[in-house]
Amino acid sequence: MMTTQYGFYIDSSKCTGCKTCQLACKDYKDLSVDVNFRRVYEYSGGTWQADGDTWRQDVFAYYLSIACNHCADPACTKVCPSGAMAKHENGLVRVDEEVCIGCKSCAMACPYGAPQYDATKGHMTKCDGCHERVAEGKQPVCVESCPLRALEFGPVDELRQKHGEIGAVAPLPPQHFTHPSLVIKPSRKARPSGSHEGVLGNPKEV
Amino acid sequence: MGWNEWPLILFTVISQTAVGAFWWCCLALIGADLSSEQRQRLERNMLLLWVMMGAAFALSSFHMGSPFRAMNSMLRFGQANLSNEVVFGGAFAGLGVVYWLLCLRNASSAGVRRFVLLLSLLCSAAFLWNTISFYLMPTVPTWYTPLTPAAFILTAIMGGSALACVLFGLSGISEPWLLRNGPAVLTCIAVVAAVVVTILQATSLAGIQSDIHRATALSPDYGILMAARFALFFVALALWLSQLPRAGALSTAVCTSSIVLIMLGEMIGRGVFYALHMTVGLV
Numbered sequence: 001m002m003t004t005q006y007g008f009y010i011d012s013s014k015c016t017g018c019k020t021c022q023l024a025c026k027d028y029k030d031l032s033v034d035v036n037f038r039r040v041y042e043y044s045g046g047t048w049q050a051d052g053d054t055w056r057q058d059v060f061a062y063y064l065s066i067a068c069n070h071c072a073d074p075a076c077t078k079v080c081p082s083g084a085m086a087k088h089e090n091g092l093v094r095v096d097e098e099v100c101i102g103c104k105s106c107a108m109a110c111p112y113g114a115p116q117y118d119a120t121k122g123h124m125t126k127c128d129g130c131h132e133r134v135a136e137g138k139q140p141v142c143v144e145s146c147p148l149r150a151l152e153f154g155p156v157d158e159l160r161q162k163h164g165e166i167g168a169v170a171p172l173p174p175q176h177f178t179h180p181s182l183v184i185k186p187s188r189k190a191r192p193s194g195s196h197e198g199v200l201g202n203p204k205e206v
Numbered sequence: 207m208g209w210n211e212w213p214l215i216l217f218t219v220i221s222q223t224a225v226g227a228f229w230w231c232c233l234a235l236i237g238a239d240l241s242s243e244q245r246q247r248l249e250r251n252m253l254l255l256w257v258m259m260g261a262a263f264a265l266s267s268f269h270m271g272s273p274f275r276a277m278n279s280m281l282r283f284g285q286a287n288l289s290n291e292v293v294f295g296g297a298f299a300g301l302g303v304v305y306w307l308l309c310l311r312n313a314s315s316a317g318v319r320r321f322v323l324l325l326s327l328l329c330s331a332a333f334l335w336n337t338i339s340f341y342l343m344p345t346v347p348t349w350y351t352p353l354t355p356a357a358f359i360l361t362a363i364m365g366g367s368a369l370a371c372v373l374f375g376l377s378g379i380s381e382p383w384l385l386r387n388g389p390a391v392l393t394c395i396a397v398v399a400a401v402v403v404t405i406l407q408a409t410s411l412a413g414i415q416s417d418i419h420r421a422t423a424l425s426p427d428y429g430i431l432m433a434a435r436f437a438l439f440f441v442a443l444a445l446w447l448s449q450l451p452r453a454g455a456l457s458t459a460v461c462t463s464s465i466v467l468i469m470l471g472e473m474i475g476r477g478v479f480y481a482l483h484m485t486v487g488l489v
Binding site: 041043066075078079080081082083084099100101102103104105107108109110111112113117119121122123124170171172173174177178191193194195196198199200203206 | 269270271272273275276278279280281282286287288289292340343344345346415416417418483485486487488489
């Protein structure tokens with residue numbers, strides 16, 4: 001079943017938080033109001049600091065566009081009682097909407113908020129990596145929509161060779177929990193995962 | 207407070223109470239020297255446990271978005287804790303009903319009945335353990351702690367002892383000492399253990415945070431809710447313990463009040479447990 005593991009690359013140094021990716025996905029997948037397969041997290045912080053007789057600020061803010069990271073060791077599939085949540089071709093984690101019972105266990109376990117309960121459907125839904133588009137040789141719709149060209153999708157080994165090994169900055173969890181198929185080019189002001197230096201700037205949007 | 211998870215609050219507290227009471231019943235049926243009338247009445251009264259398990263499972267279906275697909279929850283038996291929980295919970299109650307029917311119809315030999323009872327006992331332990339294991343998710347730091355098994359097992363002990371006391375009362379069992387006073391004594395010990403668990407949890411929450419969530423912010427009323435929980439326990443114990451020095455059987459009405467208060471207290475505690483859900487990341 002397992003072939004090449006596909007994953008996403010996010011250039012957080014380019015991302016302006018415009019949310020075109022989020023809306024392109026929402027439109028393409030025809031998602032209801034409360035469901036967002038891709039969400040843009042704004043992480044911000046900083047304060048005034050005394051510098052001799054003067055004060056300087058070290059405020060920062062940056063964006064992370066996060067969908068499902070199609071983890072190599074997913075937390076969601078382990079807890080799923082029906083097997084609806086499973087890894088498929090290209091290492092993509094998908095939910096079989098004909099089997100899922102809507103128990104929300106996967107949503108409890110996933111630290112990225114990827115599995116989303118759709119109340120109108122009565123079961124879980126999530127980013128499937130636009131596997132049908134990928135099978136036709138196209139890119140996922142979020143990647144294609146990004147006006148900054150800040151998103152890429154492909155075999156994660158290739159993405160890592162091209163862009164490096166970083167797969168976590170704050171507020172993402174350390175990679176060892178689920179081994180996300182995610183490569184990040186951090187913003188200049190990015191804080192390391194677990195540094196607790198900032199806050200989520202847009203809690204009502206994610 | 208995690209009231210939005212009310213089906214799971216009711217399911218876990220009711221089913222764990224039934225498991226704990228079942229353990230006391232097994233002790234009485236296997237370990238104690240009951241008269242044949244006491245044994246017969248207890249065996250019949252144990253129907254209450256299976257009604258409770260049925261109600262617990264029915265209530266849990268309100269947690270599911272697609273309850274008509276409930277059977278799919280067993281598809282990963284042997285691999286997923288939730289599947290194991292459903293299968294062992296169903297087997298525990300199913301075997302319990304078989305035992306109840308065998309006793310009611312006076313069918314089969316005592317040996318076969320005891321075998322069914324022991325099989326049900328094994329399933330009850332497997333059920334409780336898989337319920338606990340489900341919540342031990344490494345990505346959920348507020349649940350991934352020894353305090354989770356402690357809390358769930360204490361529910362079985364406290365609720366189960368109080369319920370067993372009611373069942374014993376209804377079955378006319380007022381001897382030996384172990385069955386008359388044992389449940390109350392064990393519940394006292396369990397309540398002390400619950401105080402320790404709560405203190406440990408309250409102090410540990412301060413150290414649990416992700417980059418965007420703090421465990422202490424998840425249940426801002428933690429203190430007052432736990433105070434209410436223990437107030438219910440202490441009233442239940444006061445009522446219950448006041449019965450012990452008296453001669454003869456314990457008052458069933460008082461024991462029933464105690465079990466109701468203890469279950470209400472545990473439901474508050476379980477509500478706090480679900481409110482404390484957070485992950486190591488964005489959720």
